[in-house]
Amino acid sequence: MRRDEFTEMRAFLEVARERSFTRAASKLGVTRSALSHTISALEARLGVRLLSRTTRDVAPTAAGARLVESIQPHFEGIAAEVSAIRALRDKPSGHIRVVCPDDAVDLVFRSRLPAFLRDYPDISVELIVDNGFTNIVERQFDAGVRLGEAIARDMVAVRIGPDVSYAVVGSPGYFEGRAAPATPHDLTDHNCVNLRLPSSGALYAWEFEKDGREFSVRVEGQLVMTNIGSAINAALDGAGLSYVPRDLVRHYYDSGQLKEVLVDWAPTFQGYHLYYPSRRHPSPAFSAFVEAFRHRQR
Helix, strand or coil: CCHHHHHHHHHHHHHHHHCCHHHHHHHHCCCHHHHHHHHHHHHHHHCCCCEEECCCCEEECHHHHHHHHHHHHHHHHHHHHHHHHHCCCCCCCEEEEEEECHHHHHHHHCCCHHHHHHHCCCEEEEEEECCCCCCCCCCCCCEEEEECCCCCCCEEEEECCCCEEEEEEECHHHHCCCCCCCCHHHHHHCCECEEECCCCCCECCEEEEECCEEEEECCCCCCEECCHHHHHHHHHCCCCEEEEEHHHHHHHHHHCCCEEECHHHCCEECCEEEEEECCCCCCHHHHHHHHHHCCCCC
């Protein structure tokens, strides 16, 4: 492949990823007009339109999508190998970007990050909070975090946390003049703090289990939040009942700030897993990160 062909392919891939000539030009360090000229030259040479341009969006055509699928793994492999060679020092180095739910920051990373950063002073870690199902390849994250090990076939899942139990909690002030729910179905008589799912936009149905029976309850209330931290604060403020990971609120029980109800119905989910593409060659820095946070049963 000639140098100009390599440049054209790299430019096309960046525009397809960013879906914007302006953002792609900024990442490549060229002007927007120069980038547009490069893409036009590539399309003219191939004799097919690769990008569909509108005033608001840029998207790959069918031919463009096919080209992205075929060349992207090769460019990722080149970038990974260059990164790995640069990282060949006495200690791993580099920048690691991980997207995760807000509660995973406290449940998994907060207690263990200081030691990791101390042991690897040449590695920097960026945690991006996103409670949706993020496409880590498209958004160029090194890894993502989610409950359970159910992932796409081309991904690797590594368990990084213990099982997670959920609890329904409320403040003493909230329960003044109200009877605590005896069963999950009694929640229909309570003001519950809902959680909006970013991926679908739907409200999360609270999950319960007892005697091997699993079911969900759609609750109602005056508040809707988009993250667990805000739902916990709402419960502490007496705004309603919240459905949250038990380990995040356990210390509020001892201080009397929160009370748990429906204890016998509380479900337990498989712990958090780190997932990343199987075809990507991990850098020494990322391999060190995975090993440091791998869950080991006590």
